[in-house]
Amino acid sequence: MTSQTTLIVASPSAAGRHYECRRHVTCAMDDAWWKSSRHRMSQVIKCRFLPPARRKRLAAAGTEYWKSQARKYCDFCKCWLADNKISVSFHENGKRHKENVKKHISQLSKRSAKEFKQKEKLDDEMKKMEKAAMAAYLKDIQNNADLTSQELNDILSNGEGSSKLVLVPAPEKVPVWHEVKSESGNYYWNTETNETTWDCPEVYLSLAEQEEQKLKKQENEKAKERLKQEQQKDVYKEVNARLAREKMKEKAVKQPELIKNKSTYTSTFGPAERATKPYGSWTPVVNKPQEKVDLQLPKSSKEPIPVPVVYEPETPRIEFNEKKVESLGEGPVEFKKRKFNNHIKRNMRQKTDDD
Numbered sequence: 133m134t135s136q137t138t139l140i141v142a143s144p145s146a147a148g149r150h151y152e153c154r155r156h157v158t159c160a161m162d163d164a165w166w167k168s169s170r171h172r173m174s175q176v177i178k179c180r181f182l183p184p185a186r187r188k189r190l191a192a193a194g195t196e197y198w199k200s201q202a203r204k205y206c207d208f209c210k211c212w213l214a215d216n217k218i219s220v221s222f223h224e225n226g227k228r229h230k231e232n233v234k235k236h237i238s239q240l241s242k243r244s245a246k247e248f249k250q251k252e253k254l255d256d257e258m259k260k261m262e263k264a265a266m267a268a269y270l271k272d273i274q275n276n277a278d279l280t281s282q283e284l285n286d287i288l289s290n291g292e293g294s295s296k297l298v299l300v301p302a303p304e305k306v307p308v309w310h311e312v313k314s315e316s317g318n319y320y321w322n323t324e325t326n327e328t329t330w331d332c333p334e335v336y337l338s339l340a341e342q343e344e345q346k347l348k349k350q351e352n353e354k355a356k357e358r359l360k361q362e363q364q365k366d367v368y369k370e371v372n373a374r375l376a377r378e379k380m381k382e383k384a385v386k387q388p389e390l391i392k393n394k395s396t397y398t399s400t401f402g403p404a405e406r407a408t409k410p411y412g413s414w415t416p417v418v419n420k421p422q423e424k425v426d427l428q429l430p431k432s433s434k435e436p437i438p439v440p441v442v443y444e445p446e447t448p449r450i451e452f453n454e455k456k457v458e459s460l461g462e463g464p465v466e467f468k469k470r471k472f473n474n475h476i477k478r479n480m481r482q483k484t485d486d487d
């Protein structure tokens with residue numbers, strides 16, 4: 133018995149995606165042929181992306197499926213492995229995986245420490261700014277106690293405080309379907325249900341519209357950052373100006389006090405006169421006699437015996453005489469002749485002629 137069937141295959145590189153063979157296979161249908169996966173896979177030549185709707189229809193028609201082994205991606209080691217308990221446990225218990233996990237944890241701790249320090253600095257700066265603003269506000273209240281009440285009355289009189297209906301534009305509805313580009317062609321993806329179709333829906337976001345939305349978001353983020361920076365600069369300027377005013381006021385208060393305390397003014401020009409005795413007056417040094425201390429020692433009736441004096445004898449002086457050689461001699465120089473036969477030492481045992 134022969135029949136025409138369509139095989140659907142899942143590739144190992146893209147888990148969860150099903151593919152349909154473009155070529156219909158015509159062969160003998162028996163149990164032995166279906167059991168051999170090699171023969172079945174050898175008939176699959178070219179595959180393309182299969183949408184979920186087409187997949188459901190083929191499943192309802194009773195089409196055969198073949199799925200490859202699921203794979204899992206390790207984020208720490210950046211590698212693929214088989215998605216089963218044995219291979220996952222073997223990989224996680226390995227030395228390389230553990231070292232990568234430790235590195236990742238240390239990097240996270242360093243980043244969190246840096247972020248914590250930056251946050252502390254920002255909090256300190258904000259506290260300083262709030263203190264300076266509160267001090268300036270208290271001074272304004274001391275100078276004019278009715279300042280806040282006047283401002284509130286002005287706001288109420290102008291009608292700013294009255295409740296008004298503000299028309300807020302309704303947010304635009306973003307289409308659910310998005311166009312996606314692939315190697316085999318463009319298809320459409322639903323962001324809510326994660327469905328994909330080759331058929332063009334009525335309302336969808338094209339690729340050009342998606343790029344425009346990304347550019348608008350980037351421009352809005354840049355504008356927000358600029359506004360934040362400008363606001364921070366304005367706040368810093370106000371705080372610095374208030375601090376400068378406070379310092380000027382303190383100087384203005386101190387100057388008249390210094391003028392009052394000064395009794396005399398010097399009319400001469402030039403360097404200031406030095407003090408005649410900067411280190412004080414001279415005092416004479418008096419040597420005080422030391423008082424004798426009575427040690428209350430016992431007194432002896434006998435006279436003390438004088439200590440004998442020992443005289444060391446004088447060391448004799450050593451004189452050195454020099455000998456001079458007046459002449460080296462007129463006769464010839466004689467040397468002792470060497471005895472050549474005396475090569476045998478006397479203390480060595482000599483050979484005997486006895487048999």
